[in-house]
Amino acid sequence: MRAAVWYGRGDVRVVERAVPEPGPGEVLVAVAYCGICGSDLHEYADGPHAIPVGAPHPASGARAPLVLGHEFCGTVAALGPSVSGLAVGDSVAVEPHYRCGDCPRCRAGEYNICRHFGFAGLMGDGGLAEFAALPAYMVHRLPPDVPLEQAALFEPASVALHALRRAGGAPASLAVVGLGPIGLLTVRLAAERGVPRIIAVDVAPDRRALAARLGATDTVDAGRAGGAGAAVRELTGGEGVDVAFEVAGAQDALDTCLAATRRGGRVVLVGLGGRVRLDAWALVDNEQSIVASVGYRDTYPELMRLVGRDGVDLTPVVTSVVALDDVVADGLGPLSRGPDGQIKILVRPSADLRSPEGRPSPAGGPEAAT
Template sequence: MRGKMNAIIKHHRGPGAELQQVQIPIIKDDEVLIKVKATSICGTDVHIYNWDDWSASRVHPPYVFGHEFSGVVVKAGAKVTNFKEGDYVSAETHLICGHCPQCLTGQYHICENTKIIGVDTQGCFAEYAAVPAANLWRNPANMPYDIASIQEPMGNAVHTVLKGDVAGKSVAVIGCGPIGIMAVGVAKAAGASHVLAFDLNEYRLNLAKEMGADTIVNSAEVNPVEMAKQLTNGHGVDVVCEMSGHPVAMDQGFKMITNGGRVSILSLPASPVSIDITNDIVFKGVQVQGITGRKMYETWQQVSRLLHSKQVDVSPLITHHFPLEEFEKGFELMNKGLCGKVVLHP
């Protein structure tokens, strides 16, 4: 397929991005070309747009960024046999090597040679995207495009929450960005007895409430550790899902966890964090887990089924829709924290 398309380009090593007309991708034999129907803005995209230290060390403009999407296959490569024109898909964004020790033992999500679509390669903030067929996930026909586009970040929430048992347990979600808010809904669907959501942003705390949080806590107004202890008869919460990456909030998470509890960390602190390992981890017998991405493809099955069964309703989280041309409005809202998920429509 030849021609030009509109795409959001990270055009230089600095803040911002531009809408440009570029060539429609030419697919390889093992890839498919997808007509993008919806693409959502991720926190990672905001880092790239704002051009922070992480972005400066990782990405190489100019290129099309963005990695969360849903769309329809319009062309399949010569070696692709399991997808065809008209298939409705989304994609796992981790491109794996298949031959490192982790891949060879089925731990694809922690492949030591991982590259990420839209970060290390061309992305999906565009009318069309080229994606390896091995990374595609077929969507239910009746799933709306906008909801299908946020399955990838929801997978992060599912992986974090379900890394251990939560049924009948108290769960604290620290950091109510979109993935944290999704984690609230997942924890409730998985049978958590009490879900506490912590943040400084009232807008997003209210979204967490809509997604099922039993208690929302503005950490600037109430001591989070004291509140968590108060709501658990002084014992502390059973599970902490750390989504904030803020050093103070992370320390509070380890202080509110009960003896023998689990702390699952998805967030990415920008600098080293000071934790009292002796008293808050070792003497408590706490299980600490680093969470990266989604299990391929176990997590995708869980996400798709939770959405299709309506056990988790993410519609309250999708707060804004814009045409691709108005992408700057979406990034402005994300930077101000005055939105849930922002979906762009090419």
């Protein structure tokens, strides 16, 4: 099979590898689509960050070189011993969290913060390949009304959904600062939840326009003179929003969130950033809370209901689909140099893959993304 393998910083190669054999409790998935995530870009541009290069990861037993890609879906190609509830040919979405099942957090059901936390595609072989062998607990069988084109977005949508859950309660207003795929999907799912006021903040006019189509009631230019936080407050009559989501991983975005949030409000950190500065006096004086959100848990069943039963469309964030052989030239390379109009790029490992309805998938991307 063909696979995109990370060997080191700036060194991802599409190579021939043997098709993996599913072991006990594992499923072999023929990959339909795999998204390129910001984490993949960080590993390509200036890694390793999460990829194990010395000792193997405790949950996967893997270390570099390994196959990238943790946002993927496909069909069941083979089952290892002792796997039940799945059949060859099933359409599936992959929830790529490794979990041990034994640590205190796993026993509490909080497997996204397992002691041996990790992702297939970062800490073990992932989905930028024609086939991937995975623990069966990662594989969710899709109902007939959920096409693979939608399931390709379940992983980033899960990050957004978990962040919304971390916000707590039912906010009457929120701001999303940073309109990459996660930020845009946060807007979409917040709108689906019926949040009355959703303010989307970014420097890019095309991303603000897309946020409005996805359900934002207002948009703000992050580079606005006087500050985007002040602009959000103006839109809320000077009060500020109940919750602000920092989805850029940048100091300026955090500053905007704190300035945009009301007294007693909450900021949810979703973006991956380094050290930040805080005005502790202002934070205490305003009794604001800052919480972090990492990964997700128990989100795939809700997303299947939203897409299948309620008809929620996640694919407007997809801007292109590329072949596996072009993942560096047309995916990782351009994205690591800047967005250049791209939001979410999906990789299609099989050139002749057909959709669940039997039609060839269009060369320009999933049908709903047009």
